[in-house]
Amino acid sequence: MPVEAALRYWTTRGNSDRSPTAVCPRCTSPRYEAWSRAKLQAWTLARLARLAPGGRFRRVVDLGCGTGDWAELLAPIADEIVVVDVSPGFVDQAAERLRRLSHPRWRAECCDVRRFDDIEGADLVFLGCVLTYLDEPDVLEMLRKVRSRMAPDGLVYQRDYCAARPHSKELRTDTADYFSVQRWALRYLALAEACGLRVIECRPSWWVYGDQWATERLACCGPAAVRAGSAAARAVFGAAALASRACSYTFLYSAR
Numbered sequence: 001m002p003v004e005a006a007l008r009y010w011t012t013r014g015n016s017d018r019s020p021t022a023v024c025p026r027c028t029s030p031r032y033e034a035w036s037r038a039k040l041q042a043w044t045l046a047r048l049a050r051l052a053p054g055g056r057f058r059r060v061v062d063l064g065c066g067t068g069d070w071a072e073l074l075a076p077i078a079d080e081i082v083v084v085d086v087s088p089g090f091v092d093q094a095a096e097r098l099r100r101l102s103h104p105r106w107r108a109e110c111c112d113v114r115r116f117d118d119i120e121g122a123d124l125v126f127l128g129c130v131l132t133y134l135d136e137p138d139v140l141e142m143l144r145k146v147r148s149r150m151a152p153d154g155l156v157y158q159r160d161y162c163a164a165r166p167h168s169k170e171l172r173t174d175t176a177d178y179f180s181v182q183r184w185a186l187r188y189l190a191l192a193e194a195c196g197l198r199v200i201e202c203r204p205s206w207w208v209y210g211d212q213w214a215t216e217r218l219a220c221c222g223p224a225a226v227r228a229g230s231a232a233a234r235a236v237f238g239a240a241a242l243a244s245r246a247c248s249y250t251f252l253y254s255a256r
């Protein structure tokens with residue numbers, strides 16, 4: 001896979017005013033994108049805060065941070081936050097968000113994640129839609145490096161578009177000038193396990209949207225209503241997802 005083409009693409013894209021998230025060829029509408037991202041972020045944040053000891057992380061490393069909107073959400077539950085991206089434009093935007101928060105310990109670095117080594121002691125490594133731009137040997141090397149350097153009680157969050165078929169390779173259609181690999185979700189699980197990470201969970205995006213929708217709407221009616229609403233909403237969102245050839249998956253791994 002021509003990883004260098006993806007790097008060139010992202011480096012220039014950071015200087016445009018387009019969001020780094022609007023790259024999916026099946027992008028529906030800006031309104032749906034904003035709705036689904038809000039659901040995903042609220043669900044993920046609640047999940048991570050529940051898993052973090054005392055609800056906080058000591059050191060968060062966000063690899064492929066984009067404009068830093070995830071880092072902005074994670075910063076309040078992190079003693080230290082480090083954001084890394086290959087695109088200088090995105091790194092500037094992420095740095096500006098963290099500066100505005102006046103977080104006491106943050107750092108933004110422009111670097112290819114394959115060459116970034118300062119993962120020492122991280123108890124949350126965040127990989128938001130970045131492994132999809134790397135070849136499989138690079139993915140293995142990255143996950144091995146992360147596993148060996150992160151804190152022994154640390155977590156890894158990964159999100160990526162996954163394919164309905166194993167290893168399908170897709171040319172992104174918004175610019176048609178670079179590749180990403182849409183792997184099978186099970187392939188990512190196998191790669192993570194081969195690197196010594198333990199799988200905590202793996203959820204398709206429609207599952208997350210349904211669960212979050214029910215939590216937001218039905219929390220006032222009690223846990224049984226949330227459970228029933230979540231199952232119904234997941235069935236609806238899942239059926240809609242069947243029509244699409246791929247969807248994003250959220251993976252959570254633990255170092256122990």
Ligand SMILES: C[S@@+](CC[C@H](N)C(=O)[O-])C[C@H]1O[C@@H](n2cnc3c(N)ncnc32)[C@H](O)[C@@H]1O
Binds near residue numbers: 020086
């Ligand atoms: C689809 S965006 C995701 C942004 C953000 N993590 C999120 O979850 O919304 C992919 C990001 O990964 C960055 N990226 C891709 N390949 C990279 C590499 N080899 N090293 C560092 N950053 C990379 C891009 O510049 C872009 O900001």
